[in-house]
Amino acid sequence: MPENELGLMAHLLRRAGFGATLQELQEYQAKGYEATVEELLHPEDIPEWNDDLVRRYQPDQNSVMYFESAQSYCMYKMINSKRLLEEKISLFWHGLFATAYGKLNHAKGVLNQTDTFRRHGLGSFHNILMELSRDPAMVFWLDNKDNHKDAPNENYGRELLELFSMGIGNYSEDDVKNCARAFTGWTIANADYMAERASRDSIWPSGRIDWQFEYRPEDHDETNKEFLGRTGNFNGDDIIDIIAMRPATSWFIAGKLYNYFVSDTPNEEAISFLAEEYRKSSGDIRSMLRALFLSDYFKSESVWYDKIKSPAELVVGTARLAGSYKTPQSDITNLASDANFMGQEILNPPTVEGWHTGMEWVDTGTLVERVNSSALVIGDTLQPGVQAMIQHLKDRKNSYQPNELVDECLLLIGSLNVTDSTRERLVEFAANFGEVKFTPEDAVACSEQQVVELLQLILATREYQMA
Amino acid sequence: MTTTKTFTYSHTIGFLAATGRGLTNPVDLAFNSQGVIYVLNRAGPETTVRLPSKRVTMCNLDEDWFGDFGTGGHDDGEFWWPSAIAIDSQDQVYVADEALQRISIFDKDGKFLSKWGIKGSEPGQLEYPSNLAFDSDNNLWLTDSGNHRVQKFTKDGQFISGWGQRGSGSGQFEGPWGLALADNGDVYISDWGNDRIQRYSNDGALIKEFAGLAGEDAIHRPAGLAVDAEGNIYVADWGNERVKVLASDGTLLASLRGESVDSKWAADYFGVNPEEGRLRYAADLFPELDPPARRDREISAGVEGFLWGPTAVKLDVQGNLYVADSLRHRLQIYKTN
Numbered sequence: 001m002p003e004n005e006l007g008l009m010a011h012l013l014r015r016a017g018f019g020a021t022l023q024e025l026q027e028y029q030a031k032g033y034e035a036t037v038e039e040l041l042h043p044e045d046i047p048e049w050n051d052d053l054v055r056r057y058q059p060d061q062n063s064v065m066y067f068e069s070a071q072s073y074c075m076y077k078m079i080n081s082k083r084l085l086e087e088k089i090s091l092f093w094h095g096l097f098a099t100a101y102g103k104l105n106h107a108k109g110v111l112n113q114t115d116t117f118r119r120h121g122l123g124s125f126h127n128i129l130m131e132l133s134r135d136p137a138m139v140f141w142l143d144n145k146d147n148h149k150d151a152p153n154e155n156y157g158r159e160l161l162e163l164f165s166m167g168i169g170n171y172s173e174d175d176v177k178n179c180a181r182a183f184t185g186w187t188i189a190n191a192d193y194m195a196e197r198a199s200r201d202s203i204w205p206s207g208r209i210d211w212q213f214e215y216r217p218e219d220h221d222e223t224n225k226e227f228l229g230r231t232g233n234f235n236g237d238d239i240i241d242i243i244a245m246r247p248a249t250s251w252f253i254a255g256k257l258y259n260y261f262v263s264d265t266p267n268e269e270a271i272s273f274l275a276e277e278y279r280k281s282s283g284d285i286r287s288m289l290r291a292l293f294l295s296d297y298f299k300s301e302s303v304w305y306d307k308i309k310s311p312a313e314l315v316v317g318t319a320r321l322a323g324s325y326k327t328p329q330s331d332i333t334n335l336a337s338d339a340n341f342m343g344q345e346i347l348n349p350p351t352v353e354g355w356h357t358g359m360e361w362v363d364t365g366t367l368v369e370r371v372n373s374s375a376l377v378i379g380d381t382l383q384p385g386v387q388a389m390i391q392h393l394k395d396r397k398n399s400y401q402p403n404e405l406v407d408e409c410l411l412l413i414g415s416l417n418v419t420d421s422t423r424e425r426l427v428e429f430a431a432n433f434g435e436v437k438f439t440p441e442d443a444v445a446c447s448e449q450q451v452v453e454l455l456q457l458i459l460a461t462r463e464y465q466m467a
Numbered sequence: 468m469t470t471t472k473t474f475t476y477s478h479t480i481g482f483l484a485a486t487g488r489g490l491t492n493p494v495d496l497a498f499n500s501q502g503v504i505y506v507l508n509r510a511g512p513e514t515t516v517r518l519p520s521k522r523v524t525m526c527n528l529d530e531d532w533f534g535d536f537g538t539g540g541h542d543d544g545e546f547w548w549p550s551a552i553a554i555d556s557q558d559q560v561y562v563a564d565e566a567l568q569r570i571s572i573f574d575k576d577g578k579f580l581s582k583w584g585i586k587g588s589e590p591g592q593l594e595y596p597s598n599l600a601f602d603s604d605n606n607l608w609l610t611d612s613g614n615h616r617v618q619k620f621t622k623d624g625q626f627i628s629g630w631g632q633r634g635s636g637s638g639q640f641e642g643p644w645g646l647a648l649a650d651n652g653d654v655y656i657s658d659w660g661n662d663r664i665q666r667y668s669n670d671g672a673l674i675k676e677f678a679g680l681a682g683e684d685a686i687h688r689p690a691g692l693a694v695d696a697e698g699n700i701y702v703a704d705w706g707n708e709r710v711k712v713l714a715s716d717g718t719l720l721a722s723l724r725g726e727s728v729d730s731k732w733a734a735d736y737f738g739v740n741p742e743e744g745r746l747r748y749a750a751d752l753f754p755e756l757d758p759p760a761r762r763d764r765e766i767s768a769g770v771e772g773f774l775w776g777p778t779a780v781k782l783d784v785q786g787n788l789y790v791a792d793s794l795r796h797r798l799q800i801y802k803t804n
Contacts, residue, residue, distance in 0.1 A: 192746050
């Protein structure tokens with residue numbers, strides 16, 4: 001157990017959530033690390049975010065017909081949901097089973113898919129693949145609506161094996177063909193019209209209609225198929241039964257979870273440990289994550305700040321820190337745009353491979369965007385989270401020397417550990433203010449502004465940009 | 468006394484169009500003395516390309532289109548979160564805006580005349596004005612949803628009176644939305660966050676609460692309201708994706724789910740673009756969905772003819788019931804008798 005228990009809790013909340021304020025960290029710490037892990041693993045015990053106000057005042061986010069509306073709704077949900085791991089696991093599967101608005105032209109279809117990941121994302125991988133295979137957006141995205149008994153389309157069958165479960169090298173080309181045949185007849189209702197709708201905007205007199213999955217037995221290939229050494233009249237669910245039991249799948253999922261929750265750098269030993277947990281739990285994601293979060297592979301300080309925050313993590317985490325967007329605001333679209341400019345268009349990943357993460361999140365352009373976006377949000381002294389931080393400082397002391405102010409602010413934004421050199425630069429900056437005083441009254445406005453400027457600089461540090 | 472009334476779907480007005488002849492998230496409507504229907508299009512999100520969709524559309528019951536006015540913005544005559552529309556005895560048009568905290572006034576052709584409204588919580592100030600109604604003295608009533616109260620103004624914005632505070636107790640409100648005035652001056656408020664309708668005398672004395680209907684008859688997050696001469700109450704039951712009709716004693720007379728088919732404007736479009744209509748008319752637009760696994764709003768999202776996000780109900784002098792089917796960009800019309 002690291003000595004820095006608050007730091008460990010902050011690490012957990014950065015990875016299993018979007019970061020946490022000092023007050024939130026202290027509340028979690030009162031519950032204890034293991035209890036917090038268990039709470040995170042059971043989002044169903046926490047009330048769902050009530051989106052009534054957003055849907056009332058922003059009806060475009062009720063029907064989510066437009067892409068920017070759907071993106072904004074995602075932002076609200078990630079910012080306001082108390083079910084932190086539910087949001088993070090949905091984002092994980094959204095990145096892995098990347099389905100993009102760009103081809104579908106049906107924003108709610110993609111949004112519904114992410115809701116499916118919320119509902120099932122911590123359950124068994126077998127069930128997740130079943131839900132995925134029936135998900136209308138996926139059926140559309142990888143052309144399974146065009147996968148017919150007499151004219152198979154291999155797109156979904158191939159990606160199911162290559163990108164969604166076992167990975168290349170663990171199946172043959174014949175397995176791909178037979179996998180596709182097993183999924184013939186898995187389509188969406190009114191497929192012809194829905195396909196037309198995806199290509200043209202003009203024929204929707206009443207806006208989009210939700211897609212519905214449909215199984216058409218008359219279009220299913222009922223002949224025998226050979227798949228991964230087994231032969232039978234396989235349907236899609238039989239294929240998933242086989243895939244979910246393969247050792248290659250356990251390694252594949254273990255590697256993806258490790259990369260997402262722990263480190264951008266693979267660790268064979270840790271991934272092996274997670275793969276074993278997959279096999280022991282019959283692919284139960286919740287069990288795998290419990291084992292992971294309680295392991296030294298996760299707790300070790302060597303992996304703290306070892307991941308670059310994705311744009312969604314950065315934008316959402318900063319908005320949560322500032323207490324922004326608790327109520328409907330029309331400029332929520334700007335927040336989604338910020339993530340887009342940083343290289344992560346939520347609901348519109350670039351390809352079926354999803355986003356390239358790690359160092360690829362950062363280049364000279366996106367780094368400026370990351371810093372500017374964070375500074376803008378935390379720089380608004382009207383935001384309740386910013387006000388709360390200032391109030392905390394006022395309540396604690398009447399005046400701060402530069403080093404005291406830096407240490408307290410680092411704590412306030414979620415127990416941020418920074419290197420000595422980073423801290424020195426922050427203290428140097430704060431020294432420009434001299435002693436920051438909250439008395440007399442006429443000094444307060446200036447001091448508040450100085451605090452905010454320091455917070456803005458802290459959010460620009462390497463450590464804050466990492467998770 | 469409970470009356471027997473029937474409601475028969477008549478037709479649909481409107482279809483989705485970002486500008487021009489069509490509607491975009493219609494949230495409210497009003498009639499002038501000449502039978503012109505003014506439909507308020509909230510639209511959104513507030514991005515540059517979508518702002519022109521925020522407008523008032525003028526048409527009639529026979530689906531003749533007379534043009535539109537307004538656009539998205541903060542200047543005079545523009546809208547940001549337009550929420551409600553009402554017409555005074557001189558056929559001047561009043562539009563409330565929940566983001567700009569103001570009432571804008573137009574002549575019958577849509578020429579901007581004036582505006583009033585100040586953001587705040589003091590008497591006479593506004594915080595998210597959600598609905599409007601004129602009384603027989605030409606005074607304008609509104610639900611001030613962010614301040615959880617109802618207020619009454621002269622039509623040029625002089626504060627007259629008001630009541631209400633936040634809460635769930637008797638006579639309190641949680642984000643009140645719809646407002647309707649009965650012929651005798653009684654004031655009906657949909658107390659959105661408390662899932663009930665409240666009826667007051669016009670000086671603010673609580674007469675009755677309509678809440679506690681059982682099971683699927685319950686009202687959930689009610690929006691717009693109307694009251695007919697017999698005292699029957701029409702509720703845009705936004706949270707249940709339905710319109711409910713209650714007798715004056717609160718008995719449920721009807722629950723309407725919606726049954727829209729293409730409007731004349733939509734049919735005209737497909738008439739000149741037949742290849743686009745071919746697949747649509749071959750499709751099943753009323754699929755059987757599995758209700759237990761879905762919320763009503765998800766079912767509405769999947770069944771095109773159902774109401775989805777009903778925000779306003781209005782009755783014309785012939786007794787036609789108009790429902791602003793906001794997420795389907797249309798009005799569903801029912802005949803009542």
